[in-house]
Amino acid sequence: MKLKNNIAKNILNCILIILISTACSSDEINESLREIADENYSEKGVETDVKNLYEKPVKKRISLDVTATAYNSFERQTKKGNPFLAAWGDILEPGERAIAVSRDLIKLGLDHNEEVEIKGLNGDYIVKDKMNKRWRKKIDIYMGLDHEAAINWGKREVEISFDTFDKPNDKFSN
Known part of the structure; x- marks a missing residue:
C-alpha cells in the first residue's frame, strides 16, 4: 500500500511540474521544483538543490x-x-x-x-x-x-x- 501511495504521489508531482512549467518562467519552475523536492526528500537526508536544472545550454x-x-x-x-x-x-x-x-x-x-x-x-x-x-x-x-x-x-x-x-x-x- 505504501508503494502505491508513493507512486501516486510521484505521478501527481509530475503532473504538477508539467502544469507549472506551461504557465511559469524557469525561475518559478525551479522554485516549485525545490519546494516539491524539499517536501518529499529533505527529511530523508537527500540533497534537493535543483537550481538551474531546466536552463537551456x-x-x-x-x-x-x-x-x-x-x-x-x-x-x-x-x-x-x-x-x-x-x-x-x-x-x-x-x-x-x-x-x-x-x-x-x-x-x-x-x-x-x-x-x-x-x-x-x-x-x-x-x-x-x-x-x-x-x-x-x-x-x-x-x-x-x-x-x-x-x-x-x-x-x-x-x-x-x-x-x-x-x-x-x-x-x-x-
Missing part, C-alpha cells in the same frame, strides 16, 4: 590556434588491423572531410561528429577520429589514400572554429 563559438598535420589510411600511420577504422568506430572513406583531434580539444567540446571550420580550407570538416593522448592542441586532417597530399600539407598552424554549448547544470552531468 547556451551555444557559443570557439576559435583556437592549433597545429595541423595530415594522415592517411595506411597501417603505418594508424592502428594495426583496418586502417580505415577510426577511434569512435567510424569507417573513413577517401575524399571524406574528416579530422582527428587531440583529447584536450574533446574536453573543450570538439567531440565526435562535431563540425569544424579550418581557416583557409573550404567547407567544414567532421570530427571522426581522436589522436594519441600525448598530443595537445592538435588536429590531423584525413587525406584518404593521397600520401603526396599529406606530405605536401606537412605541419601548419591553423585557426579552427566550432560551436559548443555552456552547460549551466554541470553539477548534474557526469
Whole structure:
C-alpha cells in the first residue's frame, strides 16, 4: 500500500511540474521544483538543490590556434588491423572531410561528429577520429589514400572554429 501511495504521489508531482512549467518562467519552475523536492526528500537526508536544472545550454563559438598535420589510411600511420577504422568506430572513406583531434580539444567540446571550420580550407570538416593522448592542441586532417597530399600539407598552424554549448547544470552531468 505504501508503494502505491508513493507512486501516486510521484505521478501527481509530475503532473504538477508539467502544469507549472506551461504557465511559469524557469525561475518559478525551479522554485516549485525545490519546494516539491524539499517536501518529499529533505527529511530523508537527500540533497534537493535543483537550481538551474531546466536552463537551456547556451551555444557559443570557439576559435583556437592549433597545429595541423595530415594522415592517411595506411597501417603505418594508424592502428594495426583496418586502417580505415577510426577511434569512435567510424569507417573513413577517401575524399571524406574528416579530422582527428587531440583529447584536450574533446574536453573543450570538439567531440565526435562535431563540425569544424579550418581557416583557409573550404567547407567544414567532421570530427571522426581522436589522436594519441600525448598530443595537445592538435588536429590531423584525413587525406584518404593521397600520401603526396599529406606530405605536401606537412605541419601548419591553423585557426579552427566550432560551436559548443555552456552547460549551466554541470553539477548534474557526469
